Amino acid sequence: MANSRYEYVKSFExxxxxMPPNLMIVRIEGCNFDTFSDIHDLExxxxxxxxxxxxxxxxxxxxEYPDIVFSYGFNDEYSFVFKRKTKFYQRRAxxxxxxxxxxxxxxxxxxxxxxxxxxxxxxxxxxLARLLCCASLEVLQAYLAWRQNECHIRNLHNTCLWMxxxxxxxxxxxxxxxxxxxxxxxNELLFQQFGINYRMLPEIFRQGSCIFMxxxxxxxxxxxxxxxxxxxxxxxxxIHNEHIAGQNFWNGQQYLLMELGPFENDxxxxxxxxxxxxxxxxxxxxxxxxxxxxxxxxxxRFSEVHEFEKPNDQQALNxxxxxxxxxxxEFKDIVFSYGVSDEYSFILSKDSKFxxxxxxxxxSVxxxxxxxxxVMKWKDFFPFKELKFSPSFDGRAVCYxxxxxxxxYLAWRQxDCHINNQYNTCFWMLVKSGKSKSExxxxxxxxxxxxxNELLxxxxxxxxxTLPEMFRRGSSVFRIKGEDxxxxxxxxxxxxxxxxxxxxxxxxxxxxxxxHPSILS
Ligand code: GTP
Ligand code: MG
Numbered sequence: 001m002a003n004s005r006y007e008y009v010k011s012f013e014x015x016x017x018x019m020p021p022n023l024m025i026v027r028i029e030g031c032n033f034d035t036f037s038d039i040h041d042l043e044x045x046x047x048x049x050x051x052x053x054x055x056x057x058x059x060x061x062x063x064e065y066p067d068i069v070f071s072y073g074f075n076d077e078y079s080f081v082f083k084r085k086t087k088f089y090q091r092r093a094x095x096x097x098x099x100x101x102x103x104x105x106x107x108x109x110x111x112x113x114x115x116x117x118x119x120x121x122x123x124x125x126x127x128l129a130r131l132l133c134c135a136s137l138e139v140l141q142a143y144l145a146w147r148q149n150e151c152h153i154r155n156l157h158n159t160c161l162w163m164x165x166x167x168x169x170x171x172x173x174x175x176x177x178x179x180x181x182x183x184x185x186x187n188e189l190l191f192q193q194f195g196i197n198y199r200m201l202p203e204i205f206r207q208g209s210c211i212f213m214x215x216x217x218x219x220x221x222x223x224x225x226x227x228x229x230x231x232x233x234x235x236x237x238x239i240h241n242e243h244i245a246g247q248n249f250w251n252g253q254q255y256l257l258m259e260l261g262p263f264e265n266d267x268x269x270x271x272x273x274x275x276x277x278x279x280x281x282x283x284x285x286x287x288x289x290x291x292x293x294x295x296x297x298x299x300x301r302f303s304e305v306h307e308f309e310k311p312n313d314q315q316a317l318n319x320x321x322x323x324x325x326x327x328x329x330e331f332k333d334i335v336f337s338y339g340v341s342d343e344y345s346f347i348l349s350k351d352s353k354f355x356x357x358x359x360x361x362x363x364s365v366x367x368x369x370x371x372x373x374x375v376m377k378w379k380d381f382f383p384f385k386e387l388k389f390s391p392s393f394d395g396r397a398v399c400y401x402x403x404x405x406x407x408x409y410l411a412w413r414q415x416d417c418h419i420n421n422q423y424n425t426c427f428w429m430l431v432k433s434g435k436s437k438s439e440x441x442x443x444x445x446x447x448x449x450x451x452x453n454e455l456l457x458x459x460x461x462x463x464x465x466t467l468p469e470m471f472r473r474g475s476s477v478f479r480i481k482g483e484d485x486x487x488x489x490x491x492x493x494x495x496x497x498x499x500x501x502x503x504x505x506x507x508x509x510x511x512x513x514x515x516h517p518s519i520l521s
């Protein structure tokens with residue numbers, strides 16, 4: 001398809017390939033999980049059902065992405081380790097990190113009712129994610145030891161804290177009692193005051209959970225005599241172990257040895273420099289517009305399976321727009337967003353300090369929130385269609401140094417919308433009128449805008465310019481403030497100082513930006 005003069009904006013996207021032989025880990029953790037846990041009345045300090053849901057989502061991730069060979073999680077976090085030689089999405093960090101966190105969030109929202117049949121999921125849960133590189137197995141070992149140690153420290157602390165609170169102390173008093181106490185003292189407190197032997201608490205609380213793939217024999221069908229036909233299949237298996245970074249545990253797992261290699265020694269002390277490297281986070285350039293673009297993963301298939309109308313499904317687009325509205329309501333730093341088909345671009349203001357401009361935090365929280373909301377809102381838009389599998393979106397962050405270039409970025413997306421929509425409208429009209437897909441394709445090859453418009457008029461009596469604006473121009477979702485010169489077309493402010501609206505204007509020309517001067521000010 002034709003290139004537009006705005007395509008140069010693509011050159012602002014940066015390469016983020018993780019070079020081999022670095023091992024890749026994606027770690028996700030719940031964002032404001034304490035609040036989510038309060039709202040849903042989860043048990044403290046550990047809610048077994050919530051942990052089981054986390055584990056089930058992690059198992060789904062391992063089944064979906066065969067290149068992940070090991071995972072470890074506790075509380076509201078999970079780490080996923082990729083096999084050494086993975087070529088998954090050309091080892092592009094943002095793509096990989098965002099897909100995993102998006103898929104996890106959408107599975108979490110999908111499976112919620114399975115684990116909490118009597119509790120409605122009242123708000124989306126989003127996860128923050130980062131991709132970590134381990135230069136060697138020794139570093140991976142240090143990482144696992146660090147996370148498992150954290151699991152232990154946090155669980156011991158929380159067990160004490162909640163026992164104190166349940167016994168009548170206020171949260172503030174309980175924190176004071178625990179201030180400065182060491183592990184030994186906490187163990188004694190539990191035993192003496194509450195008769196609890198910490199070591200007897202469930203392993204899943206104290207040690208966290210490992211899930212990894214195992215080869216297992218499965219009955220796939222039965223032959224005509226009723227004999228089972230078995231095949232070897234990869235299946236996620238969960239275990240709890242006290243020393244997941246220990247030689248004994250690790251080297252006993254054949255599959256891990258094959259994909260990652262053996263641990264040579266047991267680690268005595270986790271090196272501080274390694275922990276610093278696990279915490280390091282890239283920051284986006286200051287004083288630049290930040291665009292977070294998310295894009296549905298394999299939506300070609302997703303739209304086929306869910307029988308979306310071709311080329312445009314009004315309800316599917318309305319659902320995308322509604323998720324974008326929710327994103328703007330949740331994240332005040334987003335000033336404008338533009339969506340078409342299965343993608344949405346969210347723009348953060350130039351001086352935004354959102355997550356200290358840390359790229360993966362911003363990308364992950366937005367893509368994860370969007371995915372969760374998409375699943376939660378599905379039935380509002382498709383009351384008679386079951387969501388057959390959990391959708392996922394990838395995300396990237398790109399910085400644009402000036403308002404002119406940012407506007408060219410938006411123009412690029414809108415021109416793309418126009419080019420694709422016009423092509424797809426012609427294509428599907430030809431197919432619906434009896435042509436095969438390849439005939440329609442060759443019929444349209446090399447045709448210009450004018451020829452396509454003529455084709456639509458001549459053969460199908462369709463005036464392209466009268467098709468719905470949302471299909472032709474995509475959708476903009478943005479805040480409109482009191483000082484903007486015009487009132488929104490679809491509503492009034494009421495008492496609020498600002499309002500989030502969905503609009504299908506031409507955002508290439510100046511008129512739109514003159515009408516809404518505060519957006520990019
Ligand atoms: P990746 O993004 O690379 O994973 O592939 P993808 O399959 O998601 O394709 P891409 O993002 O390039 O394009 C989006 C695809 O989603 C379109 O090609 C359509 O197949 C599908 N799609 C998006 N919106 C609609 C819609 O309203 N109706 C129908 N029928 N399909 C849609
Ligand atoms: Mg896509």
